[in-house]
Amino acid sequence: MLNLILQLQMLLAALSALLPLVPEESRERAAEIIDTVAKVLTAGNSVGANLDDLAAKLAAIRAEVEAMAAVGRHVSGEELEASMARVRTASAAFRAALETAEAGAR
Amino acid sequence: MKHPFRALLLGVSLALTPACASLQVGHMQFENPISAARTLDQQAYALLNAYAAVIEEATDIVRDPSAPLAFKRALGQAERVATPGAEMLQIAVTAYVRARADFEAASGASQPTLERAATALTVAAQRLSQAIEAARAPISELEDLVRARRG
Numbered sequence: 001m002l003n004l005i006l007q008l009q010m011l012l013a014a015l016s017a018l019l020p021l022v023p024e025e026s027r028e029r030a031a032e033i034i035d036t037v038a039k040v041l042t043a044g045n046s047v048g049a050n051l052d053d054l055a056a057k058l059a060a061i062r063a064e065v066e067a068m069a070a071v072g073r074h075v076s077g078e079e080l081e082a083s084m085a086r087v088r089t090a091s092a093a094f095r096a097a098l099e100t101a102e103a104g105a106r
Numbered sequence: 107m108k109h110p111f112r113a114l115l116l117g118v119s120l121a122l123t124p125a126c127a128s129l130q131v132g133h134m135q136f137e138n139p140i141s142a143a144r145t146l147d148q149q150a151y152a153l154l155n156a157y158a159a160v161i162e163e164a165t166d167i168v169r170d171p172s173a174p175l176a177f178k179r180a181l182g183q184a185e186r187v188a189t190p191g192a193e194m195l196q197i198a199v200t201a202y203v204r205a206r207a208d209f210e211a212a213s214g215a216s217q218p219t220l221e222r223a224a225t226a227l228t229v230a231a232q233r234l235s236q237a238i239e240a241a242r243a244p245i246s247e248l249e250d251l252v253r254a255r256r257g
Contacts, residue, residue: 054160058136061155062152069144069145072144074148075150080147084154084192084193087161090158091189094161094185098179098182100169101168
């Protein structure tokens with residue numbers, strides 16, 4: 001998937017070089033489209049890296065739950081509290097990051 | 107181009123769907139923690155942690171200056187819908203854990219006490235099942251929101 005994105009980015013760079021040949025009335029619109037596509041492709045790279053992290057985290061959680069299930073162990077109140085604390089921390093960090101991104105876009 | 111977004115959605119959906127043990131997306135394998143659970147409390151634990159993991163990764167995407175703002179906003183909308191679901195789930199699972207402890211403590215008690223504890227545990231288990239279902243629903247919401255954003 002990342003190889004494909006890289007190839008598309010190279011293609012995009014080549015297309016950008018051809019922009020001066022585009023009729024003047026369409027040039028601005030073509031540049032906007034190329035710029036948007038470039039941003040999405042760059043985001044694709046970052047999402048790809050995040051998906052690797054997510055896959056690793058989900059595997060770790062599954063291993064922990066499998067171990068619990070294997071011995072028939074119940075989840076304790078403290079473990080549930082810790083899980084919810086993790087959700088709240090992640091949610092607060094996410095909302096702060098989104099606020100920063102929104103502020104940066106203004 | 108849409109594959110990374112689709113893959114993210116698949117990963118999220120998988121994390122909160124109990125049917126499959128794992129899903130292969132490209133070179134990546136997404137494990138499903140919920141399908142490994144044998145009890146309601148284990149399911150809730152897996153669901154809460156999987157959801158936290160998804161939000162942690164979404165935070166990194168939102169911090170990335172090159173990610174499109176529209177995509178970040180779509181994630182923001184989904185998070186605002188899903189986090190209250192996780193809060194409700196935590197309340198339900200805490201009540202269930204308490205009811206189960208009461209039931210276990212009442213095992214040597216008189217018949218009426220035992221029956222009362224059993225009834226309370228059944229009610230708590232039903233509420234927890236409903237909360238687990240309700241927490242899954244916002245994930246479909248996420249998918250719809252991002253689809254709408256992506257046109």
